[in-house]
Amino acid sequence: MxxxxxxxxxxxxxxxxxxxxxxxxxxxxxxxxxxxxxETAGEVTQSILNGLFHPDWxxxxxxxxxxxxxxxIETLAIAFLGTFISAFLTLPFAFLAAHTKRGFSAHASxxxxxxxxxxxxxxxxxxxxxxxxxxxxxxxxxxxxxxxxIGMLGKLFSEAIEDIDYGPNEAITAAGGTSLDGMTLxxxxxxxxxxxNYTLYRFEIAVRSASILGIVGAGGIGAPLIFALQTRNWxxxxxxxxxxxxxxxxxxxxxxxxxxxxx
Amino acid sequence: MAEKxxxxxxxxxxxxxxxTVGLDDINLDIQSGEFVIVVGLSGAGKSTLxxxxxxxxxxxxxxxxxxxQDITTAKGKQLRHIRRNIAMIFQNFNLVKRVSVARNVFNGxxxxxxxxxxxxxxxSKADKERAQENLKRVNMLDKYYTRADQLSGGQQxxxxxxxxxxxxxxxxxxxxxxxxLDPKTTRLVMDDLKRLNEEFGMTVIVNLHSVPLAMAYATxxxxxxxxxxxxxxxIENVSEQDFADIYNESxxxx
Amino acid sequence: xxxxxxxxxxxxxxxVKGLLTIILLVLILLTSMKKVEVTGDFSWDQFFEIWQEMxxxxxSYISVIIQPIMQTIQMALxxxxxxxxxxxxxxxxxxxxxxxxxxxxxIVRFFLNIVRAIPDMLLAAxxxxxxxxxxxxxxxxxxxxxxxxxxxxxxxxxxxxxxxxIEALRAAGANGIQVVAFGVIxxxxxQFLSYFLYTLEINVRASTVLGYLGAGGVGLYLDxxxxxxxxxxxxxxxxxxxxxxxxxxxxxxxxxEVLA
Numbered sequence: 001m002x003x004x005x006x007x008x009x010x011x012x013x014x015x016x017x018x019x020x021x022x023x024x025x026x027x028x029x030x031x032x033x034x035x036x037x038x039e040t041a042g043e044v045t046q047s048i049l050n051g052l053f054h055p056d057w058x059x060x061x062x063x064x065x066x067x068x069x070x071x072x073i074e075t076l077a078i079a080f081l082g083t084f085i086s087a088f089l090t091l092p093f094a095f096l097a098a099h100t101k102r103g104f105s106a107h108a109s110x111x112x113x114x115x116x117x118x119x120x121x122x123x124x125x126x127x128x129x130x131x132x133x134x135x136x137x138x139x140x141x142x143x144x145x146x147x148x149x150i151g152m153l154g155k156l157f158s159e160a161i162e163d164i165d166y167g168p169n170e171a172i173t174a175a176g177g178t179s180l181d182g183m184t185l186x187x188x189x190x191x192x193x194x195x196x197n198y199t200l201y202r203f204e205i206a207v208r209s210a211s212i213l214g215i216v217g218a219g220g221i222g223a224p225l226i227f228a229l230q231t232r233n234w235x236x237x238x239x240x241x242x243x244x245x246x247x248x249x250x251x252x253x254x255x256x257x258x259x260x261x262x263x
Numbered sequence: 264m265a266e267k268x269x270x271x272x273x274x275x276x277x278x279x280x281x282x283t284v285g286l287d288d289i290n291l292d293i294q295s296g297e298f299v300i301v302v303g304l305s306g307a308g309k310s311t312l313x314x315x316x317x318x319x320x321x322x323x324x325x326x327x328x329x330x331x332q333d334i335t336t337a338k339g340k341q342l343r344h345i346r347r348n349i350a351m352i353f354q355n356f357n358l359v360k361r362v363s364v365a366r367n368v369f370n371g372x373x374x375x376x377x378x379x380x381x382x383x384x385x386x387s388k389a390d391k392e393r394a395q396e397n398l399k400r401v402n403m404l405d406k407y408y409t410r411a412d413q414l415s416g417g418q419q420x421x422x423x424x425x426x427x428x429x430x431x432x433x434x435x436x437x438x439x440x441x442x443x444l445d446p447k448t449t450r451l452v453m454d455d456l457k458r459l460n461e462e463f464g465m466t467v468i469v470n471l472h473s474v475p476l477a478m479a480y481a482t483x484x485x486x487x488x489x490x491x492x493x494x495x496x497x498i499e500n501v502s503e504q505d506f507a508d509i510y511n512e513s514x515x516x517x
Numbered sequence: 518x519x520x521x522x523x524x525x526x527x528x529x530x531x532x533v534k535g536l537l538t539i540i541l542l543v544l545i546l547l548t549s550m551k552k553v554e555v556t557g558d559f560s561w562d563q564f565f566e567i568w569q570e571m572x573x574x575x576x577s578y579i580s581v582i583i584q585p586i587m588q589t590i591q592m593a594l595x596x597x598x599x600x601x602x603x604x605x606x607x608x609x610x611x612x613x614x615x616x617x618x619x620x621x622x623x624i625v626r627f628f629l630n631i632v633r634a635i636p637d638m639l640l641a642a643x644x645x646x647x648x649x650x651x652x653x654x655x656x657x658x659x660x661x662x663x664x665x666x667x668x669x670x671x672x673x674x675x676x677x678x679x680x681x682x683i684e685a686l687r688a689a690g691a692n693g694i695q696v697v698a699f700g701v702i703x704x705x706x707x708q709f710l711s712y713f714l715y716t717l718e719i720n721v722r723a724s725t726v727l728g729y730l731g732a733g734g735v736g737l738y739l740d741x742x743x744x745x746x747x748x749x750x751x752x753x754x755x756x757x758x759x760x761x762x763x764x765x766x767x768x769x770x771x772x773x774e775v776l777a
Contacts, residue, residue: 024594031591032656032733038649045647077549084546120762121755122726122736128743133564138553167357171423174317175430176347176374177381184382185370186359193361212638215730219553225639229646241635248634395522405523 051234052241059239068221068243075220076247078138078213079206082145087199090150094157111158119151123209127218138219145206145213152205156198164191193262200255200262207251211244267330267348268295268433268466270316275325275335277311277490285311286322287490293483295433296464298457300477302494302509303487309470312487313438316468317349318342329434347374350427354439356419360412364403364422367411368394371429390429397425401455417448424455435459437469441476453480474506570748571755578753582738586757589734590765592652592727593720596659601713603664608671609697614683615675632665637723641732652733655724662723663716670712671705678704711776714769721765725758 038044060068097111127144134140168186177185214222221244228236270293277285286308293299301309314320316327318334326335334345350371358367372390373381380386386394398404401421411419420440427435437456441449457480460467471477477484484501486494486509494509609615611625640658648654683700691699728736735754742750 025598028591028594028598031588032595032652034653036649036651036653038647041647041649048643048647074552077552080545081549081553081555116763117759120722120759122729122739122758124726124729125739125743125751125755129564129567132567133560134556134558139555142553142555167353167355168359170319171351171353171357171426172370172373174319174346174349174351175371175427176343176345177370178343178373178378180378181373181381184378185373189359189362208636209638212636212642215638215642222639226642229642241639244636244639245631245634248636249630252634405521407522408525 047232047234048237051236051238053238054235055239055242056233056235057239059236060243068224068239071214071221071224071240072243072247074138075210075214075222076207076251078141078145078210078218078220079203081142082210083149083199083203083206085142085146086149086153086202087195089146090153090157093150093154094161097154097158098161099158108158111154115151115154115158117151118148119155121148121151123148123213124216127213127216131217136217136219141210141213141218141220144218145210148209149202149206153198153202156202157195160191160194160198163194197259197262200259204248204252204255207248211247268464269293269328269330270434270466270468271328271331272312272316273326273328275312275315275322275327277308277315277320278323284490285320286315289325289490289492291485291492291495293466293468295466296460297466298460298480298482299466299468299485300481300483301468301470301485301487302472302474302477302506304510305472307487308490309487310438311490313351313436313468313470316434316436317346317351319351343374347430348432349434349436350430350432351436351438352420352423352427352440354442356416356423356443358411358419358423358426361410364398364406364409364411364414365394367422368398368426368429371426374430393429394425397428398422400428400458401425415448417444417451420444420448420452421455424452424459428459433465435465435467437467439470439472442472449476456480474503477506478503567748571752573749574752574756575747575749576753578750579757582735582754582757585728585735585738586761588652589724589728589736590721590761592655592659592734593717593724593765596656596724597663597713597717597720599656599660600663600716601667601709603660604667604671607664607668608675609701611668611672612675614678614680615697615701629665629668632661633669635661635665637662638727638730641727641730645731650731655727655732655734658727658732659720659724663720666719667712667716670716671709674705674708674712675701707776711773714773714776718762718766718769722762725762 093111093115096107097115099105099108123144126147127140130140130143131137134143164187166187168190169182172182172186173179210220211225212220212222214220214224215226217223221240225237225240225244228234228240270291272289272291272293275289276287279285289312301312303309311320315322316329316334318327318337322335326333328334329345329349332341332345334342337345359370366384369381369384369386369390372386372393375390376386395404395407398407401424403418403421403425406414406418406422411422414422435456440456441452444452453476456467456469459465469480478498478501481498481501483497484494484505485492486505488509494505496505607625607629610621611629613622616622616625637658640661641655644654644657648657678701682704683696686696686700724734724736726736726739728734728738729740731737735757738754739751742748742754
């Protein structure tokens with residue numbers, strides 16, 4: 001009896017799951033008015049594409065410090081400094097969140113929770129808070145990136161710390177070394193490449209977020225982009241988009257090359 | 264010259280936090296220049312015993328004297344100075360994989376330097392020469408600048424021996440040194456240990472699984488079973504049948 | 518054989534690589550600091566004022582944000598679905614073991630790389646400009662964003678499949694579509710579902726802030742409360758985001774473990 005019951009459930013299981021998924025999606029589509037597209041959408045798309053194919057080349061370099069190159073360098077500087085600071089700020093959190101012993105560990109659970117909260121806390125809100133503290137500009141962007149990055153870096157770092165092989169450390173202890181010797185001569189050189197790899201990866205992401213922080217006034221290419229969009233200066237939008245795409249692609253490529261050599 | 268390299272183990276017991284008995288009232292008196300091979304099944308307490316000798320594990324009861332100094336009660340600097348005289352090599356070699364062979368070998372000398380100096384890599388010229396000498400002894404000098412992770416297992420273990428030799432030890436511990444090696448490199452590593460024993464009169468204590476190797480290299484065989492010392496004979500008195508007893512009876516118990 | 522000390526290479530002797538890296542790093546660091554105009558000025562008063570107000574959340578605001586939070590999830594669901602549907606043909610076109618033409622491969626991959634290079638918020642800004650304010654802009658941004666990400670995950674998954682069944686199908690005279698339907702998809706189906714869920718997680722997180730630019734969802738209320746300095750309400754919005762993201766991550770992680 002029980003046997004037939006189970007096969008019945010097994011038979012119907014895929015259908016039940018399909019039904020649930022369909023219901024979820026009916027609900028999802030009900031919340032979004034698919035027809036709510038501006039009549040001018042086609043026109044604007046055409047203008048943007050037109051801008052992309054006829055970018056405002058003059059904006060690339062004007063010499064007055066208000067050009068594309070300048071804004072892109074500022075974006076990179078925000079991402080670089082933010083990630084650099086974040087890597088140091090992350091270390092204590094990563095050690096807190098690392099599960100180095102078997103079984104349940106209160107400090108690791110607390111650490112992981114803190115990291116999740118930081119990761120989910122919107123970067124834009126952080127940027128606005130720092131603008132309050134240091135005024136608008138790239139510096140606020142740096143601070144926002146350095147705090148926000150702790151969330152993801154901490155997760156990655158703590159995994160690297162969990163993977164540490166303590167054998168070499170033990171060998172140093174056995175030779176009469178102090179625990180500081182073990183840390184610096186064995187653990188540090190072993191874990192360093194992994195940490196650098198993750199930091200570079202996070203830098204790639206920081207470049208992307210630094211290019212939008214300007215939307216709230218935290219420096220970088222975001223501000224001129226939003227301004228160009230609002231003033232419908234499509235050729236300017238085009239050149240800025242191209243600039244961002246080229247910058248992100250080049251950074252991804254360089255960072256990928258370095259990371260390949262780290263292993 | 265007073266004989267250096269004696270290990271005296273008195274009524275040593277070890278109970279792990281989870282209640283497992285690792286060692287149960289072990290008494291051993293090892294003289295300078297002996298080549299002791301400890302045999303027994305996995306989990307019999309061989310590793311625990313070796314790690315207790317240089318206090319990588321604390322013991323629950325009893326005392327261990329290295330050249331009449333009690334390592335079980337030593338603290339801080341004193342402990343590090345006793346450890347300096349006890350070299351150890353491991354089953355997994357425990358080299359720092361991402362740095363050069365030379366750096367790994369220097370690491371064996373940390374007990375003689377302040378942390379600041381060793382961290383900055385300020386090793387004396389004499390110690391650099393010592394490192395080259397020790398690498399030459401295990402035939403690895405040509406790998407001086409090579410990164411440790413580019414070496415084979417056997418080569419890594421030989422570098423580990425050179426690192427251990429940097430301590431200028433009187434006692435040499437080897438915890439399953441050949442368990443991750445192929446038969447040919449096994450011979451090389453065991454020969455290296457034998458040479459240290461014969462040329463420098465160093466006391467060598469090795470954990471092993473292999474009966475033929477134990478018969479070939481040891482001057483004394485010690486058998487452990489369930490944390491107890493069940494066998495202790497000079498090699499002259501050992502027969503293959505004795506090994507069967509050390510291993511078999513515990514199998515019956517299982 | 519191992520008796521001689523090897524000649525030290527020039528680069529090893531002077532630690533060329535290490536030194537160059539450090540010099541380069543310091544140079545970039547100094548340039549960046551100059552560019553950003555890092556100062557010691559930090560108004561802790563202003564900073565703590567926000568936190569103090571956020572520490573007293575206006576709980577009554579929950580009723581206002583529940584509906585937009587639901588819309589955030591709806592946007593993520595729809596965006597991920599559209600993105601996935603678009604990604605399937607492109608991931609097949611970008612997989613080395615499906616498409617043998619180098620030209621097609623490199624064109625498709627170049628296109629995918631460009632799509633992936635555009636940050637999600639920037640897509641939202643563009644879609645708001647094109648479609649107008651509202652959740653459709655968010656769906657558009659998330660569609661393109663997940664399209665870029667899923668295409669890559671999918672074609673990498675396709676490239677790791679077992680060639681055996683495909684050869685067998687070809688030998689039996691199957692055409693391209695049949696090969697994909699009977700040889701490729703059954704092998705990667707679970708992985709695809711897992712990646713779909715993973716992308717959904719990221720999209721839920723992204724869609725919570727897209728509204729800041731007018732692209733629908735709860736992000737709009739971030740903008741409103743922040744610009745009116747109602748930080749006690751901002752706190753409620755952030756807490757709401759936190760709960761939603763953690764719940765969705767939890768469910769998705771669980772489902773992905775079942776699939777693995």
